[in-house]
Amino acid sequence: MLKYDAIQLEQAARCLRVMAHPTRLLILHLLGESDHSVGELEKLLNISQSNLSQHLSLLKDKNLLASRRVGNQRYYSLKDKRLLGLLALMQDLFEKT
Amino acid sequence: MLKYDAIQLEQAARCLRVMAHPTRLLILHLLGESDHSVGELEKLLNISQSNLSQHLSLLKDKNLLASRRVGNQRYYSLKDKRLLGLLALMQDLFEKT
DNA sequence: TAGTTATATTATAATATTATGATATGTTGA
DNA sequence: TCAACATATCATAATATTATAATATAACTA
Numbered sequence: 045m046l047k048y049d050a051i052q053l054e055q056a057a058r059c060l061r062v063m064a065h066p067t068r069l070l071i072l073h074l075l076g077e078s079d080h081s082v083g084e085l086e087k088l089l090n091i092s093q094s095n096l097s098q099h100l101s102l103l104k105d106k107n108l109l110a111s112r113r114v115g116n117q118r119y120y121s122l123k124d125k126r127l128l129g130l131l132a133l134m135q136d137l138f139e140k141t
Numbered sequence: 142m143l144k145y146d147a148i149q150l151e152q153a154a155r156c157l158r159v160m161a162h163p164t165r166l167l168i169l170h171l172l173g174e175s176d177h178s179v180g181e182l183e184k185l186l187n188i189s190q191s192n193l194s195q196h197l198s199l200l201k202d203k204n205l206l207a208s209r210r211v212g213n214q215r216y217y218s219l220k221d222k223r224l225l226g227l228l229a230l231m232q233d234l235f236e237k238t
Numbered sequence: 239t240a241g242t243t244a245t246a247t248t249a250t251a252a253t254a255t256t257a258t259g260a261t262a263t264g265t266t267g268a
Numbered sequence: 269t270c271a272a273c274a275t276a277t278c279a280t281a282a283t284a285t286t287a288t289a290a291t292a293t294a295a296c297t298a
Contacts, residue, residue: 046185048170052236053163059235060161065286066150069157073145082245095287097246116244116295130230137223138156139149162256179275192257194276213265213274 062106067091068099069131071120075109076128079121159203164188165196166228168217172206173225176218 063069067089074080074088086096100120103109110123122128160166164186171177171185183193197217200206207220219225 046167048167050163052232053166056231056235057161057163057166060157060166060231061285064154064157064161066147066154069150069154070145083243092288093245094247094289098287101246113295118245124234126230126234130227130234133223133227133230134153134157135149137221137227138153158255180273189258190275191259191277195257198276210265215275 059106059108062102062108065099067095068103071099071103072108072122072127072131075120075122076125076131079119081114081117081119083117085120156203156205159199159205162196164192165200168196168200169205169219169224169228172217172219173222173228176216178211178214178216180214182217 063072070089071085074085080088082093082096082100085100086093089096100109100111104111104120107123108127109120111118111120113119160169167186168182171182177185179190179193179197182197183190186193188196197206197208201208201217204220205224206217208215208217210216
């Protein structure tokens with residue numbers, strides 16, 4: 045009856061929910077510029093290591109981030125650069141909301 | 142120190158959080174096709190009137206929707222059609238997440 | 239191997255979001 | 269004015285999200 049698929053809507057909603065946090069948005073923006081290790085992000089964001097790690101794993105779970113180990117550290121990056129288009133459009137749309 | 146503005150990030154996050162619900166995403170998609178009254182949406186979505194009204198007012202609060210009264214009914218519409226671009230990009234990005 | 243650094247996980251209290259049911263408001267038409 | 273309809277608001281219980289503190293894991297270095 046309806047041409048929209050409930051499963052897809054829920055999937056999209058879950059992804060959005062994960063993006064819908066100021067810290068996580070900032071993480072995405074920062075990783076849009078260049079990859080960063082957890083420690084680097086910790087300094088840039090000024091939040092606790094534990095909290096950062098949780099934010100990162102939420103983003104990773106939704107496949108928005110990739111990560112690679114480099115020695116002692118773990119570097120995160122955007123999984124799909126098209127996300128930058130989404131972020132830009134959002135900034136545009138939501139700036140004076 | 143950081144080139145991103147915390148206020149703007151929070152604003153964007155709040156808007157996203159409001160979009161980040163399957164019912165509200167569907168409302169946005171439906172209103173992207175044509176304006177609808179609350180009653181029409183209620184039938185399309187098959188949720189309670191009260192719940193629908195709350196979803197609508199969340200979207201309206203974030204300025205994503207406009208509404209007009211027509212006699213007995215209230216019609217809702219997308220405030221800014223550029224939102225459709227956002228929805229399309231999201232579908233694209235999040236489909237197999 | 240022991241100590242140190244980097245990151246992840248777990249438990250939890252505080253807070254926010256959701257859907258429901260009940261009630262209120264506003265509009266139309268008799 | 270009254271009844272019926274359309275929509276909004278309110279209170280609330282259930283659930284989800286958040287940040288913190290404590291602990292665990294994993295990789296390097298001496």
